[in-house]
Amino acid sequence: MTAAPPPDRPTLSVRDLRLAIAGRRTPTPILRGVSLDIAPGEVHGLVGESGAGKTTIGKVILGIQPSQARITGGSVLFDGRDITHLPERERRGLMGRGMGLIPQDPMTSLNPAYRIGAQIADVLRLHLGLDRSAAGSRALELLGDVHIRAPERVLRQYPHELSGGMRQRVLIAVAFACRPKLIVADEPTTALDVTVQRQVLALIKRMQAQEGASILFVTHDLGVVAKICDRVTVLHGGRVLETGDTRRIVEAPGHDYTRALIAATPRHDRPGDLLWPVPEALMARLDAEALAYDAARAPGGREYG
């Protein structure tokens, strides 16, 4: 694990963030007052099932939320600076040296028409202003950092020539290329085989320790959270149900939903009948709480309009 984060201001601070997607008649609330802090050098897990809003939070932080999405309240502070409504140009300046992304699907995130080397070099030239040859040699170095065995060859290859694990390594290299302060990792290992997943997790952790970045690690897998995150936020229906140290959350969950999620996670070291789906009564209660939140915040749905 990394050393305790220094007691200065958080790298990222999300305050009471609210967001809705514009609909034909009424907007649909997606985030209902999300708050979370990520300290420098912290790996922060964001868990929840599909529809919880965890990917959306990552997108808002990176400023790449869909155009129909409207931030209706709250703020995102990056390194103490409010970036919630930053214009497009300034946002772009933050990418690379400020923030990086490790996406879920390595195939669709690499351009199939360009060689790996050109794609890495582009990032380096754009964000760090390196010239062609400097970018080329730095790209080679980066591939070595992420333990790609024949980096010279890989630089000349196209994405389809690499395995899923190799592509994910390339994207990890790209994410860390400009030594960003924060990396959003959106389900980076979900599409990989378990043995490859383990290697990629080890790689992310080592690069993080080496470069000192903070990571927002979005996943639905509590097993992955338990192995690589320092702190965790549990999300459901766009609301934070609880947040805390990984050990506390996993070993002594404070919310019924977290407990249910742990009970629903299959384990190969126990007989199968010890697996319990999340109870329907609990799901209904959470849905009702979300609706109550909407009603209290915006009578008549005005806030989201």
Next chain:
Amino acid sequence: MAEPVLLEAAGLRLSLPDFSRKPPFGPAPPVDILHGIDLALAPGDTLGVVGESGSGKTSLGRTLVRLYRPTAGRLSFDGRDITDLPEDRLRPLRAQFQMIFQDPQSSLNPRRRVADIVAQPLRLYRRAATRREASRQVDALLERVALRPAHGERYPHELSGGERQRVGIARAIALQPRLVVADEIVSGLDMSSQAQILALLRELRHDLGLALLFISHDLSVVRTVCDRVVVMLNGRAVEQGDCAAIFASPRHPYTRRLLNAIPLPDVDPGWVARSAENELGETLNMTVKDSVALVTGANRGVGAAFVRALLDRGAAKIYAGMRSTDGYQAPGGRVQPLVLDVTDHDRVARAAAECSDVTLLINNAGANRNRPISDRDAQRNAREEMEVNYFGTMEMCRQFGPVLGGNGGGAIVNMLSILSRVSLPMIGTYCASKAATLSLTQGVRAELAAQGTLVVAVMPGAIDTRMGDMNPPPLEAPGDVANAALDAVEAGEEDAYPGVVAGSVSAGLAADPKGIEKQFAEYLPG
């Protein structure tokens, strides 16, 4: 008393055309997908099939329900041979074995309503006399998978992933089959929908007495639904048995690796770092299929067994080292005889130049004079043993290290002996040469890790060959030892102890080295 068997596969093989290697004219060459799978499923049984992508688990599932026709072997359903049954005669049987597919998005017709999709098998097999009867059955099926009748009116894209998978299940059980093959049906779902689907499967299995073949890459998921499990690697079943037993004490290194790779929801700060199994941070392993191997000492015994095992696993080419090639017939042209005496260092260097495409080096050549040190010729015997076992292996590693590195890493297998770890009376000089070679192997392993070469030390007990007759019984079959060594290569295990004796001695050495040494000291070869 034999249990009734519903589905049985014996020596099931499958080859499919490899279109990536198809010449511009003429057919695509075949690629072997399954290499002889044996399994049996009784009525109501649940069998999990696990493996990583490319292991052949999906192809196995599809072959078992005859979506593919097996290339060889035998497949029977309910006592009836269906291996080569033509489609028209297969069709009435198909109602009894159904499949649920991985991706409900692409396996459900997007232009049909859910009720239509579920009713289709009923229509095709004329299980409902009237439209009203069909719709009554569809409603019952939807209810069975915890969907409401209203879901029947929707289109697949209007459903969540979990709901779509329920539609796939409802369609599969519509004809009241006796066997369902479920291929990765929860891999796209999050934990809570996954748990719901798994609970539903358990319920259906219990209520309908279904036999279930459950294909998944996730051993944890398999444990929740299956009684038994088959672990697949490169088209072979490497381990098979009761879930509880296999998960508690996996025997095959690959099963262990799979289990260790699964992140359980327990806090374990060292877990991530432990995966850095070598300095590259990744496990070195290689596939034997399509490899180019070189086996020294291939005239007989274990060496000859290696050649056979390599052929069986689809090695592209095998250089078989022997002192003379007289009378040697190379089956299929994939075996190339090579005159090679490992003590002739010039010859070894030349071999490295000639065989520049080698990716898997098997240092099997060995010498055992079988004499005690009281022997008049002890000095000479010991030198001869060292010359072959130690210097021969060293020279091979030295010359072929760069060859392997140039070919992407590859692997070296050094055939040692459990006597590398503990010595026997009367053949101490032989044991010393094997101990020295183990030490050498560890050094070479560390040196070549950087270029991505896996170096495996194989330390079997006595083998049923001329050389092993001095060692304590039982004797291992050469073929078993060769296959265990190749398993280690494919799983990326650095040390292999094939057989009962080697396994227990190695465990004994970890627990009580002095005790083992004493036991061996008391053994006098008969």
